[in-house]
Amino acid sequence: MATLSDPTVIPVLGDNKAVATPFIKCLVRLIRGQDCYGSWKEKCDADLLAYFTVPEEKRCAIPIIGDPDPGVLWRLDMFYRAVGVSVEERSGLLISRTMEINHEGFGRVLFTTRRLVVLSKTLRDVHRFGFSTLRKLAKTGAKLVNDAARVIEAYPDVARA
Amino acid sequence: MATLSDPTVIPVLGDNKAVATPFIKCLVRLIRGQDCYGSWKEKCDADLLAYFTVPEEKRCAIPIIGDPDPGVLWRLDMFYRAVGVSVEERSGLLISRTMEINHEGFGRVLFTTRRLVVLSKTLRDVHRFGFSTLRKLAKTGAKLVNDAARVIEAYPDVARA
Numbered sequence: 001m002a003t004l005s006d007p008t009v010i011p012v013l014g015d016n017k018a019v020a021t022p023f024i025k026c027l028v029r030l031i032r033g034q035d036c037y038g039s040w041k042e043k044c045d046a047d048l049l050a051y052f053t054v055p056e057e058k059r060c061a062i063p064i065i066g067d068p069d070p071g072v073l074w075r076l077d078m079f080y081r082a083v084g085v086s087v088e089e090r091s092g093l094l095i096s097r098t099m100e101i102n103h104e105g106f107g108r109v110l111f112t113t114r115r116l117v118v119l120s121k122t123l124r125d126v127h128r129f130g131f132s133t134l135r136k137l138a139k140t141g142a143k144l145v146n147d148a149a150r151v152i153e154a155y156p157d158v159a160r161a
Numbered sequence: 162m163a164t165l166s167d168p169t170v171i172p173v174l175g176d177n178k179a180v181a182t183p184f185i186k187c188l189v190r191l192i193r194g195q196d197c198y199g200s201w202k203e204k205c206d207a208d209l210l211a212y213f214t215v216p217e218e219k220r221c222a223i224p225i226i227g228d229p230d231p232g233v234l235w236r237l238d239m240f241y242r243a244v245g246v247s248v249e250e251r252s253g254l255l256i257s258r259t260m261e262i263n264h265e266g267f268g269r270v271l272f273t274t275r276r277l278v279v280l281s282k283t284l285r286d287v288h289r290f291g292f293s294t295l296r297k298l299a300k301t302g303a304k305l306v307n308d309a310a311r312v313i314e315a316y317p318d319v320a321r322a
Binding site: 096099100108115116117155 | 259260261271275277278281319322
């Protein structure tokens with residue numbers, strides 16, 4: 001819960017269009033699902049999403065080598081959860097995610113359904129995970145979901161094997 | 162390296178037939194590959210493999226709930242590495258492994274090649290990982306390799322997609 005309590009993060013305004021995309025809506029739903037005590041009830045969606053954006057100058061200030069902290073791992077988990085759920089919604093198939101990250105923030109995330117590898121991403125520099133704008137977050141997520149949907153379309157039998 | 166220095170482990174004798182199987186030979190080769198300083202040069206294969214066997218009464222003495230230590234994680238890694246390498250040798254394809262284990266020893270190991278999930282195993286009670294006999298170790302390994310080879314045969318196009 002400490003993840004969203006950093007007072008130095010400024011909400012990104014004027015990105016209402018990005019907030020309305022299906023991927024972002026799914027991400028917000030998943031974030032709100034973690035709010036067991038209702039402490040983020042007063043926060044608007046843009047406030048919650050602001051923690052996923054890292055402005056360019058802020059990212060430059062983060063050392064190149066560093067171990068990811070629990071906060072950034074939580075955000076990474078949330079982002080890829082949203083990707084998985086969006087792919088499930090789109091395809092109607094059960095997607096399982098396997099994520100392997102070492103303590104230095106390098107690894108891999110795999111989305112599979114039955115015998116098919118739906119999506120495979122190499123993770124690196126996880127301690128600097130974040131998007132420069134909210135629009136970029138929406139775009140990256142939507143791209144991953146589209147790629148996965150295309151793979152499922154290409155191998156329908158394997159996805160249902 | 163401390164993994165193989167436990168003096169309480171008694172080498173399993175009379176299992177020469179099991180040691181001669183291709184899977185065990187592959188496992189021994191991988192273990193010897195980690196011996197950078199030649200400290201296991203004097204040890205025979207059965208000595209090295211003895212650490213993978215946990216007799217029934219010894220396993221019963223391990224608590225049901227427990228966190229896996231680095232030694233057991235190293236052995237788990239070695240075992241699944243041997244599975245991966247054996248599948249590669251058999252199929253001539255490049256296999257990649259993604260393993261996700263939480264600190265309590267529950268997780269999943271996935272072997273994939275291109276778009277195909279070759280093998281998927283749920284991991285549980287990893288802190289008690291081990292086989293009652295060397296023969297069982299050989300049999301389990303060979304079964305996993307055979308299963309994977311069968312999947313590759315069933316979906317040859319996806320494995321080369």
